[in-house]
Amino acid sequence: MNRFPLPFVLVALLSCYGPVAAQSFVANYDETQVPAYELPDPLRTESGQPVDSPQQWEAQRRGEILDLFRSQVFGRSPDPISVEHRIVGTDRQALGGKAIRRDFDVTLRRGDRSLTFAMLVYSPQTDEPVPAFLGLNFQGNHTIEADPAIRITSSWVRARNDGSTAGNQALAAGRGIRSAAWPVEMIIDRGYGLATIYYGDIDPDFDDGFENGIHPLFADWAESVEPGQRWGSIAGWAYGLSRALDVLDSDPRIDGSRVAVIGHSRLGKTSLWAGASDERFKLVISNNSGCGGAALSRRAFGETVGRINTAFPHWFCRNHHRYNENESELPVDHHQLLALIAPRAVYVASASEDLWADPRGEFLACVHADPVYRLLGTDGLGGEAAPEKMPAADQPLLEGSIGYHLRSGGHALTEYDWSQYLTFADRHL
Numbered sequence: 001m002n003r004f005p006l007p008f009v010l011v012a013l014l015s016c017y018g019p020v021a022a023q024s025f026v027a028n029y030d031e032t033q034v035p036a037y038e039l040p041d042p043l044r045t046e047s048g049q050p051v052d053s054p055q056q057w058e059a060q061r062r063g064e065i066l067d068l069f070r071s072q073v074f075g076r077s078p079d080p081i082s083v084e085h086r087i088v089g090t091d092r093q094a095l096g097g098k099a100i101r102r103d104f105d106v107t108l109r110r111g112d113r114s115l116t117f118a119m120l121v122y123s124p125q126t127d128e129p130v131p132a133f134l135g136l137n138f139q140g141n142h143t144i145e146a147d148p149a150i151r152i153t154s155s156w157v158r159a160r161n162d163g164s165t166a167g168n169q170a171l172a173a174g175r176g177i178r179s180a181a182w183p184v185e186m187i188i189d190r191g192y193g194l195a196t197i198y199y200g201d202i203d204p205d206f207d208d209g210f211e212n213g214i215h216p217l218f219a220d221w222a223e224s225v226e227p228g229q230r231w232g233s234i235a236g237w238a239y240g241l242s243r244a245l246d247v248l249d250s251d252p253r254i255d256g257s258r259v260a261v262i263g264h265s266r267l268g269k270t271s272l273w274a275g276a277s278d279e280r281f282k283l284v285i286s287n288n289s290g291c292g293g294a295a296l297s298r299r300a301f302g303e304t305v306g307r308i309n310t311a312f313p314h315w316f317c318r319n320h321h322r323y324n325e326n327e328s329e330l331p332v333d334h335h336q337l338l339a340l341i342a343p344r345a346v347y348v349a350s351a352s353e354d355l356w357a358d359p360r361g362e363f364l365a366c367v368h369a370d371p372v373y374r375l376l377g378t379d380g381l382g383g384e385a386a387p388e389k390m391p392a393a394d395q396p397l398l399e400g401s402i403g404y405h406l407r408s409g410g411h412a413l414t415e416y417d418w419s420q421y422l423t424f425a426d427r428h429l
């Protein structure tokens, strides 16, 4: 007779893999249960030498950390390729005459394959180039503003039960439904441009073995990369952001040297990776990015490495799965992702009810990135960077080159968040 009933054995076996592990996962939300951990020191080389000059950071240490994030976390991305773009629609009187709205087609071509994504660009009524925010959106460009002239994506979208989609197809009923996350008028009034792209135009967000989206364009190149280090979807989205910056950089209405990359949640993880891997982004904003973004993986608070790789196996590279329930073996942690952005400005925002994203772990990443910012001659977090200095809700830290706030409320990108980003951008762009 079996010692264990068959269903028990099956569940136990399956829980090592895929979906069952995701279902049976229980998040830790108890600070006293956070495991003891030691963070990799951003200011010590892989061979253990102290890094004590900006030159040594630039010439050696930054490259080591960047390479570890490529090989162990996000995967390696191809070198930039040139992009084509054309403007397919212009409204010189958008937002009641305040703004110019342009709708771009941006095309990447390689061999006989190509990928085109739509980029929507708002800019103020001026002929001077303006600083701008660039961010991916979750549901389509038409969802950020209720303007009937904005094209509706034909790419795969997540099916929703609010009438904004029919299966995986976006519908006109979704026009403007995400406008609360994109206060375009406020951004324009402050003198900034805004460029946004539907992330699914770059890579549809489901696990299909990288058959669709941007990855097949580089399939032959990917063959040359060790399988565990091949790029996942986050790296694909970040690559798209860099190609979008290529276009903005050549645009007379936008000042390409003053572009902030912004993203919420999985797209906050993406903006951090875009900003870490492409030094042209002058300011990098992570809104509630959590695990795999600004939060320290070793805390395993809320979402963990194992949970994220199980639920979203396509986001990171395969090597990242080695650290499922094994965070202490990760050769990096996410304070070093922030440090890769130094000395450029970075802003990390958490929300008090968004425990899944580990607000404290996001703040601690800022604290532990601070020494790199200081070494590079900036004032880091502004005041004293210490774990006990985590600000209370709605008390933003805006003085240094690392900005941080804990907004009261849940997981979202809100007008409150944007108003802090605009103030911070006024100082850094």
Ligand code: GCU
Residues within 6 Å of the ligand: 264, 265, 266, 267, 288, 289, 290, 291, 303, 308, 356
């Ligand atoms: C899930 C996921 C998070 C992610 C979030 C989002 O909650 O677990 O890691 O940030 O989706 O992108 O909305």
